[in-house]
Amino acid sequence: MGTITVDLNAITANYQQIQSITGSDCTVSAVVKANAYGCGIAPVAAALQNAGADKFLIATLPEGLELRSIIGENPTIYMLGGFDPENSDLYTAEKITPILNSIGEIENYAAFASKSDQALPAIIHIDTGMNRLGLEKQDLVKASEKLDGIDVQYVMSHLACADEKHHAMNEAQYETFKAAAETFPNLPKSLANSSGIFRSPNYHFDMVRPGMSLYGLNPTPETKNPMQPAVTLEIEILQIREARGGETCGYGATHRFEKNCKLATVSMGYADGFIRALSNKGALYWKDYKCPVRGIVSMDLTIVDLSAVPENELPAPGDMLKVIGPNQSAGDLAVACGTIGYEILTSLGRRYNRVYKN
Amino acid sequence: MGTITVDLNAITANYQQIQSITGSDCTVSAVVKANAYGCGIAPVAAALQNAGADKFLIATLPEGLELRSIIGENPTIYMLGGFDPENSDLYTAEKITPILNSIGEIENYAAFASKSDQALPAIIHIDTGMNRLGLEKQDLVKASEKLDGIDVQYVMSHLACADEKHHAMNEAQYETFKAAAETFPNLPKSLANSSGIFRSPNYHFDMVRPGMSLYGLNPTPETKNPMQPAVTLEIEILQIREARGGETCGYGATHRFEKNCKLATVSMGYADGFIRALSNKGALYWKDYKCPVRGIVSMDLTIVDLSAVPENELPAPGDMLKVIGPNQSAGDLAVACGTIGYEILTSLGRRYNRVYKN
Numbered sequence A, B: 001m002g003t004i005t006v007d008l009n010a011i012t013a014n015y016q017q018i019q020s021i022t023g024s025d026c027t028v029s030a031v032v033k034a035n036a037y038g039c040g041i042a043p044v045a046a047a048l049q050n051a052g053a054d055k056f057l058i059a060t061l062p063e064g065l066e067l068r069s070i071i072g073e074n075p076t077i078y079m080l081g082g083f084d085p086e087n088s089d090l091y092t093a094e095k096i097t098p099i100l101n102s103i104g105e106i107e108n109y110a111a112f113a114s115k116s117d118q119a120l121p122a123i124i125h126i127d128t129g130m131n132r133l134g135l136e137k138q139d140l141v142k143a144s145e146k147l148d149g150i151d152v153q154y155v156m157s158h159l160a161c162a163d164e165k166h167h168a169m170n171e172a173q174y175e176t177f178k179a180a181a182e183t184f185p186n187l188p189k190s191l192a193n194s195s196g197i198f199r200s201p202n203y204h205f206d207m208v209r210p211g212m213s214l215y216g217l218n219p220t221p222e223t224k225n226p227m228q229p230a231v232t233l234e235i236e237i238l239q240i241r242e243a244r245g246g247e248t249c250g251y252g253a254t255h256r257f258e259k260n261c262k263l264a265t266v267s268m269g270y271a272d273g274f275i276r277a278l279s280n281k282g283a284l285y286w287k288d289y290k291c292p293v294r295g296i297v298s299m300d301l302t303i304v305d306l307s308a309v310p311e312n313e314l315p316a317p318g319d320m321l322k323v324i325g326p327n328q329s330a331g332d333l334a335v336a337c338g339t340i341g342y343e344i345l346t347s348l349g350r351r352y353n354r355v356y357k358n
Helices: A006-021 A033-037 A041-050 A061-071 A085-093 A103-114 A137-144 A167-180 A194-199 A330-336 A343-348 B008-022 B032-035 B040-049 B060-071 B083-092 B103-114 B136-142 B168-181 B193-201 B328-336 B341-346
Strands: A001-009 A055-056 A076-079 A096-100 A121-124 A150-156 A231-243 A261-266 A284-287 A287-291 A304-307 A322-323 A353-357 B002-007 B055-058 B076-079 B096-100 B121-127 B152-155 B232-244 B261-268 B284-285 B288-292 B302-305 B322-325 B352-358
Touching: A001 A006, A001 A322, A006 A041, A006 A061, A006 A194, A006 A353, A033 A041, A033 A343, A041 A061, A055 A061, A061 A076, A061 A096, A061 B096, A085 A096, A085 A103, A085 B261, A096 A103, A096 A150, A103 A121, A103 A150, A137 B341, A194 B076, A284 A304, A284 B288, A284 B341, A287 A304, A287 B002, A330 A343, B002 B008, B002 B322, B008 B040, B008 B193, B008 B352, B032 B040, B032 B341, B055 B060, B060 B096, B083 B103, B096 B103, B096 B152, B103 B121, B103 B136, B103 B152, B261 B284, B284 B302, B288 B302, B322 B328, B328 B341
Parallel strands: A001 A353, A055 A076, A076 A096, A096 A121, A121 A150, B002 B352, B055 B076, B076 B096, B096 B121, B121 B152
Antiparallel strands: A001 A231, A231 A261, A231 A322, A261 A304, A284 A287, A284 A322, B002 B232, B232 B261, B232 B322, B261 B302, B284 B288, B284 B322
């Protein structure tokens, strides 16, 4: 079995670092969707709250309800997934503030608000180039005329390419956002995700929305990670075996050993989020020795090569190999198989033990 | 939000089909590890039990304990992950039969059994070429001499390449297994996984161990799927929008639209198991219209292109697009991004509604 250790001190330190970068005039709203990026929403949200966070973002209504039960009635919960009129009463009962992405959602929310004796809070989301969620340019004026009964707390947009320092989209989205926001005058603004926070103070506006950086992923991939790592993962060895030169291993017999070597089989596979794209890529670590993945990652098992380990330092069944930790970050593992650290974290499976360090 | 529908009738029909193929002299043990391949171990195991299954396989001890609480005290539970001496009492208290993969595990289990007043059940696992788990050739005789106090119910091995009909490993492993099993005379044998069951009656021996085929994946990928599909997944549209020719979408702006088109953004991303490798690959379906994925799959959102849908049949926000169903299987989706249907199923996330059809 494996053990994930989440360092809650690192997460709150990352939160505080971002608050110090943006300054006290800027609100830092913590993104805790997708089970706090796989880290566990309950301990993470509680730790952030203890560190002073009082605004959170989630993606879906069930996530909002779960979060409300964790943080109590006072902190603000913004829901990226918009307003679902079929569950309208839950938004008011549980104080979920929707992020309205379209004319249709604004109309539905305004209609719902008209039945209320006070204005209902919302954020207005403007698309500035992601073509994913948010008001289109031609809808802005129309949207601005439909806000009766809606207490718009922020106008926001989302950066598509902020992880690429020099991507032309960054400045283009910034300029588009500033121009579009003029349709909603005198309202606070929010643009920056984790990477955006580190790209330019111009992007901070009145609220930033860090996610990945809280969890220790690198918001500036072109340079050293400014964040504290928050997640480690270790996995138990089930068996040590010897492969002979010429033999193969794993499904499909995709790796052939050139010479005799020692292998470790660990109790972790793609069903645990050690994604199958890591087959014959990536590595685990024993002490500081790199143990490359050999063969196809199985559902519950992965085979690694111990050739780099001296004979007198070989591990034994029951010993733990390091998957995410000082030797390699979630981002490093992601690079090995062509994805991003976010996917490594959000895929972390339910069969691991989870330990929280305070 | 999305809805996964698991057809328990299909799963039990698949179980019964396999039982009819192998004949009544052969035991069919149902593999329900990894939360029954993402389908939900509690309803799946209960349905299989109602259909007559009384032997199950899981990977880890916590899975065994969970399964025992579902199926009651009588059915047999085999644990692929071997014997963990630190939790020895749980094996007897919860009647978990370990599959012993190494000399070390056999020694540990025999030592534990020596304190018991009766022989303890186990399966002996022989490696025949996967180099993953199981006794190595040079350990067979030694292992056969260490079985005091162990009631060996089966000698087993595992096929590495059975999904490839003509792969030379299949017959090689079969022959190696027969020869190796002679070290353990007069014991029942088990070799075949799902694909192995369909490759040759020779591979059936005394017990087969279907997993993927129970859940409707195709054990014979070179031809029509003989199994009944068991899983459908539909996902809700959050927003319909229009992209102009020349615009891009998603993180990194990786897809550029040649001409104006309608897009749907759905509330499903890689945190839900719609793996990021599906970025700019794969498709969802509206009615029978194929809607290709455009841009990078986000954590909680995916964008698809509605160009194939006639203007008067366009969906609206709230409508559900089909992810897995009659138009495409989990296996089809896997092929689109270079993985296997197993990973699609075991990755299905925790934010979906799950509905079980009886």
